[in-house]
Amino acid sequence: MAIPKPGQPVRGSQSGAPIMAIFDLLGRRWAMGIIWNLSRGPSTFRLLQSYCETISPSMLNNRLKELREAKLITRTLDGYELTEMGEELFALLKPFGIWSLSWAEKVAPEFVPPWNEANNDKETT
Amino acid sequence: MAIPKPGQPVRGSQSGAPIMAIFDLLGRRWAMGIIWNLSRGPSTFRLLQSYCETISPSMLNNRLKELREAKLITRTLDGYELTEMGEELFALLKPFGIWSLSWAEKVAPEFVPPWNEANNDKETT
DNA sequence: CTGTCCGCTACGGAATTTGTAGCAGACAGG
DNA sequence: CCTGTCTGCTACAAATTCCGTAGCGGACAG
Structure with a gap:
């Protein structure tokens, strides 16, 4: 049940708006992480599994199918890769990467990994 | 367990990067929907509950606490409202609203609600 | 004191996610 | 062909998370 059907109310939607369908899809464990990892280029099932260390094969399979x-x-x-629409979505997701740094600094300074400070200049696509 | 602790590996993170912490937080049911609804202004517990129709009180309470x-x-x-950081996050989330429309048109045309077609020109903040 | 509304908690059952074992296919060496 | 290894993926039970509903304590009106 990846995409909510038009007739069915989206879980948590007050109007069935598309945005809620997206939140329903991306608001599942690993979904955004998979998009994020795939943004680096095509990837295989096994590779994705190693990226998302603790994901189980069936979970990965489910998310992949839904996506x-x-x-x-x-x-x-080559395995899996972002479609054009997926790339569009990633473009929207990308700012989260930069923002998450400042967020982490504020809510959990120690959480910002040291390698980031010396490495975050390769962040430009 | 809202914010992963620095020492603990984030669920699904290959490096403990802040972005994964955000995905871990937002990649839970209702989390993004709550932010989205709160962007319209302060809201009460009961109101949020009615926005997210099928959410259970304990779920809402949990998400609210994590957030x-x-x-x-x-x-x-007045109840609950976005912090400055929350507003920043919403600013990042906002483009999803526009993008989700074209996405829905492609994957599920019937899913785009009719009221949207006559209403999506007020989208320019 | 009674009734009503609110924020929130408790708890059992349902759904989702995890961990692990394992199958089928492709390919290399012998 | 047989063996060993690697990959993509499936199965399934256990653990975790989520839903649905009942209900508590506080505020407030009559």
Whole structure:
């Protein structure tokens, strides 16, 4: 049940607006992380698994299927990769990366990894 | 367990990067929806409950607590409202609203509510 | 004191996620 | 062909999270 059907009320939607469908899709464990990891280029099932260390194969499989049904990713000979729409979504997600740094500094300074301070200049796509 | 502790590996993080902490926080049911609803102004517990129709009180309470711990929202006499950081996050979330429309058109045309077509020109903040 | 509304908690059952074992297919060496 | 190894993916039970509903204590009106 990746994409809520038009007739069915989206979980938590007060109007069935598309934004709630997206939140329903991305508001699941690993969904955004998978998009994020895939933004670095095509990736295989196994590779994705190692990126998301503790994800279980069936979870990964489920998320991958849902994301595929949502036309956000696609299967290729190289494994999985973002579709054009997936890239668009990632473009929206990207600012989170920068913002999350300042957020982490405020709510949990120690949480910002040291390698980041010396490494965050490669952040430009 | 809203904010992953520095020592603990974030669920699904390959490096403990802040972005994964955000994904861990927002990648839970209702989290983004709550931020979204709160962006319209302060709201009460009961009101939030009616916005997120099927959420249970304990769930809402949990999310609210996590979001508060993450310094994204705050309690006031009016109920709950976004902090400055929460507003920043919403600013990042806002483009999703526009993008979700074109996404919905492509993956589920019928899903785009009719009222939107006559209403999406007030979207320019 | 009674009734009503509010914020919030408790708790059992349902749904989702995790951890682990394992299957089928591809490919290399022998 | 047989063996070993690697990859993509499935199965399934256990653990965790979430939903649905009942209910508590406080505020406030009559």
